[in-house]
Amino acid sequence: MTRNEIADVLGEIAVLLELQGENPFKVRAYQAGARVLESLEESELDRLAKAGELQSVKGIGEALAKKIAELHATGRLDYYEKLKASIEPGLIEMLQIPGLGPKKIRALHEKLGIADIAGLTAACAAGRVAELDGFGDKTQEKILAGIKNREAYGRRHRWWEAAAVAEPIVAGLRSLPQVRRAEAAGSLRRGLETVGDLDFIVASAEPGPVVAWFTSLAQVREVTARGDTKASVRFEGGLQADLRIVPEEQFAFALHHFTGSKDHNVQMRQRALSRGLSLSEWGLAAAEGEASVKEKVAGGGLPAGTEREIFALLGLHFIPPELREGLGEIEAAERGELPRLVELGDLRGAFHNHTSASDGHGSLEEMAEAAAALGWEYLGIADHSKASFQANGLSEERLLAQVAQIRSLNASRRLKTHLFAGVECDVLADGRLDFEDGILAQLDYVVASVHNALGQDEATMTARIIRGIENPRTTMVGHLTGRLLLRREASRVDVGKVIDAAIARGVVIELNAHPQRLDMDWRHWRKAAERGLLCSINPDAHAPSDLEYVRAGINSARKGWLTRGQVLNTRPLPEIKAWLGARGSGRASPA
């Protein structure tokens, strides 16, 4: 089994244990184990499993190590099979209903014999749920509404679309006279590729009008909670948003709390405790005594007006929001070894862009102008190759005509942006490229991408991509796994092996910044770049305005701990020309 498949099993075990009413810390241990596995590389898992050293990974103890080793070696786990068989499958689905957790589901199952959502619907309709101890009319109504809207509510949302909803709301909050500060926190601020809900943190001494403004936004379909300092709403399309209003002196603590992932926050609080301090969204105060952090802060906490000051109080350098995933950032911040992350303003161009010659909407000139408007020095044109018939892929003749057109545009000096002539060349099912060497030799660079036979088994797909990498004309690999976020799963690829091959050949791997792709996944970048892999952040633009997708790509690059030096398209034009030139001449033409 691959590490992701094993992680899924561990995650399922956590859900099953939760439904059984197991110790919540045991549940958390399985969840943590699943996350740790996801951040491991396949080859590292192989090595650790073979050497019997899984326990050396933090978060994996004796029991998890045994289970992971069994899954890795045999693809089965007796413990899991037995656990699964002992629990009604319909109960798991019921966890998706807002307001229903393991305890209530157990009560419904034990007292009313409810085993699935259909049974639950019927029991609610008959009024039997409201009669249970601990339940009531409102709970019953909420459950029915939750079942009805389950699909929309359960869905995650791509970062780009969530940001488009959140940004005007932040601006609106900041324009209110009662509001001193306002930020969107949560996974949106961490730049995660998908976002479950929005979190708005506001500093205000007068929360009433802010809650009123927020809950009466035009796009609000339902107000699910409304208190003095907190409100929750659902927008059209099911996106949920929480608003929290705090006094200004608490703002930095609340912003930090609601930005960090669960793991990051747990680690930060543990760090505070190890220094005799207690940390929460309320503030930071001495840990001794029975009182809550809130009460301690009221009696005199340590002040912090910014997150930077909070980190400093705990002996840490500032940790950018994108890194707050609990994946080693706190240790690095302690040692002063956090990288200086790449920024949007560092980009000088991008390499994977389409025009109306294939399936884009924009001429060479229009694309070049859009790049110039972003302050870019260069833009790489990489239209589809002929095998991508569905995308109007270019024949040899059309491609060479485009190359001539690009050369002539550059020579005319009419454009502020230098155009590079490339192609997004299909990696055919057997790993050959879609164009012969004689054609590819006339280009400035080649993006090699898989577009068909996405369902190949892992070994075949991995060998196919590596063969593509081994072609001396390949400059970079496009959207490595072919995933479409929330729409299509990634192809099965041994990413570690592909990374090794790319490093060995000096081939770049793209971080495709299209909001639906963000591929290669940020979780691979840190280790890959440390080992010498070079990244190119490419918008995969199909229209001039799509160049802005690099914003999403920068998020993922930062989550992958990438620095400017590790991203090819931060280099200025003369360096890029030299780099591409050296590659071209330094590589013997194939036999």
Place this chain on the structure above:
DNA sequence: GCCGTTTTCGGCCCGACTGTTTTCAGTCG
């Protein structure tokens, strides 16, 4: 189930809101 410059046992982050309750459990983040 994990973990340990206090530890191999006893902790494990902490608080708001809701709905159901006469003081709190469950859920959520």
